[in-house]
Amino acid sequence: MDAPTSDGWRSPPRRPPGPRGVPLLGNLLALGKDPLRFFPEMADRYGDFVSLNLAGWKALFVSDLPATEKVLVQEHRNYIKHTFFWRHVTAVFGKGLLTSEGALWQRQRRLAAPAFAGEQLRAYDDAMVTLTRRMLDGWKDGEIINIHPEMMGLTLRIAAKTLFDSEVEQDIRDMDGAVNDLIVEIASRYKRPILIPDAFPLPGHLRYQQAIRTAERVVSSMIAERRKGGLDHRNDFLSRLMTARDEAGKPMSDSLLRDEAITLLLAGHETTALALSWTWFLLGQYPGVEARMAAEIAEVLGDRPVTADDLPRLKFTESVVMEAMRLYPPAWAIGRESVQPFELGGYSFEAGTTIFIIPWVLHRNPHYFQDPETFRPERWMGDLERKLPRFAYMPFGGGPRVCIGQRFAMMEAVLVLTTMAQRFSMEWLPDRKVTPFPSITLRPQGGVWLKIKEHPTLNGRSGGIEPSLGNSRGQVA
Incomplete structure (x- = not known):
């Protein structure tokens, strides 16, 4: 839990929960092995917001519908399609x-x-x-x-x-x-x-x-x-x-x-x-x-x-x-990357974060x-x-x-x-x-x-x- 500041207000947690993964590669191996199983399991275990680490590349898996609308519609200019995967x-x-x-x-x-x-x-x-x-x-x-x-x-x-x-x-x-x-x-x-x-x-x-x-x-x-x-x-x-x-x-x-x-x-x-x-x-x-x-x-x-x-x-x-x-x-999957720092679901994230929205799960x-x-x-x-x-x-x-x-x-x-x-x-x-x-x-x-x-x-x-x-x-x- 975040410590209160001098005025008693608690800042939002920096990132939502998520799997620890393995050294260096983080969650990339588990995701790559079977993504159609990985994403549903992450949603069941951690909820609508899941932090991921893809070999040092920060990522967020989102299943929350209002947050999905925020990324794809309301603030779409802050999220581009050039992601960790599209670069390939x-x-x-x-x-x-x-x-x-x-x-x-x-x-x-x-x-x-x-x-x-x-x-x-x-x-x-x-x-x-x-x-x-x-x-x-x-x-x-x-x-x-x-x-x-x-x-x-x-x-x-x-x-x-x-x-x-x-x-x-x-x-x-x-x-x-x-x-x-x-x-x-x-x-x-x-x-x-x-x-x-x-x-x-x-x-x-x-x-x-x-x-x-x-x-x-x-x-x-x-x-x-x-x-x-x-x-x-x-x-x-x-x-x-x-x-x-x-x-x-x-x-x-x-x-x-x-x-x-x-x-x-x-x-x-x-x-x-x-x-x-x-x-x-x-x-x-x-x-x-x-x-x-x-x-x-x-x-x-x-x-x-x-x-x-x-x-x-x-x-x-x-x-x-x-x-x-x-x-x-x-x-089956939609990816975006933030160009500026942003907040979703009460969490804050840095620019360059990859966001996964998975119709297979939704x-x-x-x-x-x-x-x-x-x-x-x-x-x-x-x-x-x-x-x-x-x-x-x-x-x-x-x-x-x-x-x-x-x-x-x-x-x-x-x-x-x-x-x-x-x-x-x-x-x-x-x-x-x-x-x-x-x-x-x-x-x-x-x-x-x-x-x-x-x-x-x-x-x-x-x-x-x-x-x-x-x-x-x-x-x-």
């Missing part, structure tokens, strides 16, 4: 929207926002559905597939087509492999106590650099193709960036154009692919939920393709996606979600979303830095899921272990292996579905 990935994203700060971020955000709003957003639905149906044409009844790479490839094609008006298949395959190499290396870097320069010839560094070169080559080819073909009458995201001019009438530099294009291409597909992969992982275990979703889709659509106009009537299907992102949020809080470990999409069918405190559910982050593509991602996820469910159901294979792998996103290590079953079809294509809602695991009450 600057070579990938450069100064794109994901990592830029201040006036540069505000300028880029204004330029990018029209691509994800209003009628422009609705114009993407046909490409999303068409590319999904094209993928399904290659599937066969009864085969066993790993759904995760399928979703990664599909959402990458959708991002390339809708945001960059490109369908270069070889480039898409190359980018898919590059993304995997980047994610694996980033996960390894997060566990390091020190920053090892990219130029140091570790095997992982070499793969990382090669993956960056691949991403840069793919993006450069898209830019070159666009310049060669002309920008007239083109309204996609890349064309908008290339024709943008600042207050002085100057175009965006090639390096910044590269950073934004790579950021949107990578971030614009992986999180949605993960949301869909985890959704099918859960649906495969809860056939009652899948049957209810299929019944809604059949009632709304019959045998016709889904469009953006149908989304308001696909409420349970949307709830399935929302519940999957509650249990397995692709953006989304499983029994104070806000009844039976929080169970997949129950019906919980979203009433007014739960309206009643929840702000930031109790935050799959896309929050505040001014909320994901710019959240509406794009939700529309894509529901359209893709609906199109798939019209034609196939999925059976989870319990002998294929799936382990959540927390890197910059939450990936299914080992893949999500499912046995697919094709519904009866009309004219050789997906037709109306009238599934049974009989008793099964995951029966919806």
